[in-house]
Amino acid sequence: MNKVQTEARALPPARADNHSQQLEYLMRRFGDQVLQLAYYYVQDRQLAEDISQEVFCRVFLNLDRFRQESSYYTWIYRITVNLCRDYLRSAAFRRLIPWGDTHSLEKIGCQSKPATFAVENGEVWQQVMALPVKYRIVIALFYFYDLPVKDIASITGMKEGTVRVNLSRGRKQLRENLEQGAVNNAG
Amino acid sequence: MRDKELDAKLEQARTEAAKFFAGWSFTPLREKVHRQLKSTVSFNRRRRLQIGPLVAAALLLAAVFVLRQPGYLPSTPGRLCSIPDRPIAQYTLDLKDGSEHWLSFFRIVQPNRQDQRLLAVIWGQDTKQPQGYSPLYSSVLGVGGSPGPALPVEFPGSREPWVLILSQNQDLNKPYLHYRALGFDGTQVTTYWEQDYVPAGRLEVHSGLIVEWRQARSEFKNLDRPGQPGSDKSDKEVHFLVPYQLGPDKVIAPTELLQLKTGQYISFIGNEGEIRTVVEGTALQRLAQEGNSPQFFAAHSGKSIVLLQPKDTAINWHRFIVQIKDQ
Numbered sequence: 341m342n343k344v345q346t347e348a349r350a351l352p353p354a355r356a357d358n359h360s361q362q363l364e365y366l367m368r369r370f371g372d373q374v375l376q377l378a379y380y381y382v383q384d385r386q387l388a389e390d391i392s393q394e395v396f397c398r399v400f401l402n403l404d405r406f407r408q409e410s411s412y413y414t415w416i417y418r419i420t421v422n423l424c425r426d427y428l429r430s431a432a433f434r435r436l437i438p439w440g441d442t443h444s445l446e447k448i449g450c451q452s453k454p455a456t457f458a459v460e461n462g463e464v465w466q467q468v469m470a471l472p473v474k475y476r477i478v479i480a481l482f483y484f485y486d487l488p489v490k491d492i493a494s495i496t497g498m499k500e501g502t503v504r505v506n507l508s509r510g511r512k513q514l515r516e517n518l519e520q521g522a523v524n525n526a527g
Numbered sequence: 528m529r530d531k532e533l534d535a536k537l538e539q540a541r542t543e544a545a546k547f548f549a550g551w552s553f554t555p556l557r558e559k560v561h562r563q564l565k566s567t568v569s570f571n572r573r574r575r576l577q578i579g580p581l582v583a584a585a586l587l588l589a590a591v592f593v594l595r596q597p598g599y600l601p602s603t604p605g606r607l608c609s610i611p612d613r614p615i616a617q618y619t620l621d622l623k624d625g626s627e628h629w630l631s632f633f634r635i636v637q638p639n640r641q642d643q644r645l646l647a648v649i650w651g652q653d654t655k656q657p658q659g660y661s662p663l664y665s666s667v668l669g670v671g672g673s674p675g676p677a678l679p680v681e682f683p684g685s686r687e688p689w690v691l692i693l694s695q696n697q698d699l700n701k702p703y704l705h706y707r708a709l710g711f712d713g714t715q716v717t718t719y720w721e722q723d724y725v726p727a728g729r730l731e732v733h734s735g736l737i738v739e740w741r742q743a744r745s746e747f748k749n750l751d752r753p754g755q756p757g758s759d760k761s762d763k764e765v766h767f768l769v770p771y772q773l774g775p776d777k778v779i780a781p782t783e784l785l786q787l788k789t790g791q792y793i794s795f796i797g798n799e800g801e802i803r804t805v806v807e808g809t810a811l812q813r814l815a816q817e818g819n820s821p822q823f824f825a826a827h828s829g830k831s832i833v834l835l836q837p838k839d840t841a842i843n844w845h846r847f848i849v850q851i852k853d854q
Contacts, residue, residue, distance in 0.1 A: 364557070367557045367560060371552075371553025371557065372551065372552060375551060375556070376551065385551075386671045387642070390643065392553060393559055393563060396557075397560060397563050463543075464536045464537070465544050467540075479537070483537045483538075483540070483541060511533060514536075518533075
């Protein structure tokens, strides 16, 4: 059992009177991971910060409803993933609504990612971040968060079989991308 | 690549991720969460007021219903968090006119958008207002970013104080700079130059000359056409912005001599529509004007002369000598 799982089960029960203290504990314990998980989803730091704040607003407002059936972290991560999905859905919707020409500018900006950033941030990790979100998230949760498939399924709302398929396909695509990158570098 | 090798790569990615997130912390956001919650529900009274949420929800539904009727506010999509009622940053502005000015930045969300932008507001002293200040200028900057203090743009003989206001997004995926060059004539603020989404942008002011650095965009590169914009191999674009003002009898500018390298850009920014520009020599190539600001590209090494001729013939023109060297 990893560190997150052990600590998550040692938390004070949800019926504790002081919800603000409980929230404070959860933010200290899981804040960084929630922020990073949101970033894995939306790949924008400011949005990730906004989403992670909203995650803990929702955690606080729903502490009464938390039923100890799952660990705190699976519950909090599930809220994070759902909020990120909501955001991506709303973003996709937004693209249908013209609003000046700023979208095209944003697109240009996204394409002009400086090469130095790739080197500074790590080539392999950049390749993970370049994967489609369904693969990226399961790979991040499995390999970087050390979560078992069962918990990933609970967090993402996928079946365990789907998580395994996405892990396998994500690995396959990552392998191809890394090999392709190696060929390009050699050329 | 074998499975073991891929596993090793993923272990490497884990280390790289840790490095990437090393400077990230949720700690400063904790206070924001508390503030957000305090604005919606009282921490200590929440559990006792069981009926409160029902009443609040009913009132909210009623308010939404009324506001969505014709003649009321347009509907807006749901937000992740509410708009703060206080500026996220506030700076004093020294406009050299003896009065006090403030620059405030607010985070806002526009209708039909969910991403946050910064609204910059400049406040001037106003004795007619009870609070003593009224807004002189406002502008919505590009998406994202943190505000920065205004940069003064000063040069000898300047009659009108100029400032640069800016916000910068440090996110590695969207490292944009958004900025405005503003002049203040004592009663109103004029926008002389505005740019949003400058990729990996940086600004410097040297003796009244504004220098903008940005990441070159590969899709605009023109490597096989020497002497054309985008033909240089540098991954940075340098753009000189030369402010000018019309005095009673002459054009006032920070300098008469400008030294550029090939591939760099130069624009003259000032009173709209009140000057004509004449270029002598082929080293400097005229580009399409950005607004009313004439823009040029340093195409070849050599020398060019740029004349700023006021349409008011009572005002003397200004001559710039532009020396261009190869990169």
